[in-house]
Amino acid sequence: MHNKLEYKSIQPKQDLSYFVDSFWCIRNTSDKTLETIGLPDGRIDLSLLQSPEESFRIMLLGLGTKQYEKGRIPANSLTFVISFKLPAVEYVFHESISDLLNSGKKLENNFWEFNENDLEDFELFCEKASLKIESLLLKEIETRKQKLFSLIYQTHGAMTVKELSEKSSWSSRQINRYFNTYFGISLKGFCSILRFRASLENIAKGKLFPEENFSDQTHFIREIKKISGSLPKELFQNKNDRFILLSALSSK
Numbered sequence: 277m278h279n280k281l282e283y284k285s286i287q288p289k290q291d292l293s294y295f296v297d298s299f300w301c302i303r304n305t306s307d308k309t310l311e312t313i314g315l316p317d318g319r320i321d322l323s324l325l326q327s328p329e330e331s332f333r334i335m336l337l338g339l340g341t342k343q344y345e346k347g348r349i350p351a352n353s354l355t356f357v358i359s360f361k362l363p364a365v366e367y368v369f370h371e372s373i374s375d376l377l378n379s380g381k382k383l384e385n386n387f388w389e390f391n392e393n394d395l396e397d398f399e400l401f402c403e404k405a406s407l408k409i410e411s412l413l414l415k416e417i418e419t420r421k422q423k424l425f426s427l428i429y430q431t432h433g434a435m436t437v438k439e440l441s442e443k444s445s446w447s448s449r450q451i452n453r454y455f456n457t458y459f460g461i462s463l464k465g466f467c468s469i470l471r472f473r474a475s476l477e478n479i480a481k482g483k484l485f486p487e488e489n490f491s492d493q494t495h496f497i498r499e500i501k502k503i504s505g506s507l508p509k510e511l512f513q514n515k516n517d518r519f520i521l522l523s524a525l526s527s528k
Contacts, residue, residue, distance in 0.1 A: 288406065311348060328351065338460065341378055424440060
């Protein structure tokens with residue numbers, strides 16, 4: 277990762293791992309705004325940001341299906357992020373985020389009782405966020421949804437819609453209606469993003485060949501370029517750390 281960027285991540289407690297992917301923070305210690313390109317990762321991000329140009333803000337970013345052009349990490353900024361898995365949309369946020377596909381929105385500065393003081397200690401922030409998320413879990417997740425999401429995440433999106441439908445005892449038509457209503461994307465589309473994310477972890481290690489159920493090398497290259505706009509080789513080279521997700525994966 278860029279030597280002016282500090283990155284740290286913490287995994288959620290086991291009882292929250294069904295809803296939270298990770299907590300992470302990134303600090304730009306330089307006096308220059310760093311340009312980045314965001315890549316889809318199948319997560320919903322709630323972020324707290326503080327910088328000289330904008331003292332404090334809270335943002336919610338929906339699912340992405342393509343690379344985000346001209347991302348910015350402000351000079352001397354600090355960002356804390358909660359990255360959520362899909363079940364959190366219904367069971368933690370209790371509302372659809374379909375209108376946030378490939379976009380985000382600014383939230384009230386006291387959302388979930390967060391404030392700029394929460395940016396003083398990352399571990400304390402994670403503890404506070406965990407307690408808040410636990411308090412918002414008002415109902416048990418439906419059995420068929422629990423089965424479906426477990427299969428999706430365990431296989432990194434490699435199973436077909438038909439297989440997922442059969443194993444979760446939920447019709448593909450109903451699943452897609454649910455996905456489009458809550459997330460703004462089809463089940464197949466989301467699985468493609470998860471498979472892309474899993475491939476990025478391999479690409480970050482220099483493995484520029486298919487390992488995530490792609491039919492062949494040509495299919496692998498085509499799908500990676502379709503989502504990221506770049507070839508696997510270009511992603512691995514990651515010149516100037518412009519692909520922030522790859523930089524984070526490489527730092528693990």
